[in-house]
Amino acid sequence: MRDFNPAYAGTPPWDIGRPQKEIMRLAEAGEIQGIVLDVGCGTGENVLYLAGLGYEAWGIDRAATAIEKAKAKAAQRGLKANFLVADALDLQRLGRTFDTVIDTGLFHVFSDEERPLFADSLATVLRPGGTYYMLCFSEREPGSWGPRRVTQAEIRATFSQGWRINAIRQATFEINQPGEARAWLSSITRLEESS
Numbered sequence: 236m237r238d239f240n241p242a243y244a245g246t247p248p249w250d251i252g253r254p255q256k257e258i259m260r261l262a263e264a265g266e267i268q269g270i271v272l273d274v275g276c277g278t279g280e281n282v283l284y285l286a287g288l289g290y291e292a293w294g295i296d297r298a299a300t301a302i303e304k305a306k307a308k309a310a311q312r313g314l315k316a317n318f319l320v321a322d323a324l325d326l327q328r329l330g331r332t333f334d335t336v337i338d339t340g341l342f343h344v345f346s347d348e349e350r351p352l353f354a355d356s357l358a359t360v361l362r363p364g365g366t367y368y369m370l371c372f373s374e375r376e377p378g379s380w381g382p383r384r385v386t387q388a389e390i391r392a393t394f395s396q397g398w399r400i401n402a403i404r405q406a407t408f409e410i411n412q413p414g415e416a417r418a419w420l421s422s423i424t425r426l427e428e429s430s
Contacts, residue, residue, distance in 0.1 A: 254284035270291045336367045
């Protein structure tokens with residue numbers, strides 16, 4: 236996975252200065268439950284939004300610069316949120332579990348080889364019965380600007396063992412440039428472990 240620290244020296248295209256509207260919709264619909272982890276949280280807008288609603292919200296990112304900015308925003312807004320520099324491919328190091336995991340723009344940066352590693356890592360922190368909500372660029376987004384596109388088949392293949400895919404629906408990924416990108420919003424539940 237590439238180093239995103241340099242992108243945070245400025246404002247990367249995915250840093251829109253507010254939560255993604257798809258996360259807001261999920262929260263408003265009561266879909267987000269319990270203690271929440273945002274994997275690849277960037278500068279923390281989704282975490283801060285959820286913290287403001289009263290959730291115990293955690294955000295992790297490999298980019299230390301992004302986490303510094305997220306912590307500064309939390310302090311400035313007087314919000315209690317937990318931000319850590321951590322690797323999404325090694326989530327068990329967090330030493331805790333979550334009821335809901337959100338991802339807006341992380342999954343689509345993984346290589347084919349990293350995707351199953353991420354699913355395994357995610358299973359170490361998402362409690363059985365917990366749900367992972369993932370927003371990623373869709374192959375229906377035209378052109379070559381931005382991250383790699385993801386198909387529904389690739390999502391289903393990554394989460395075929397130990398997971399239940401509840402839904403994959405068309406969505407939009409907001410960016411800080413004109414327009415929005417076509418995306419998939421997936422709801423994926425970690426299955427109860429069989430004895």
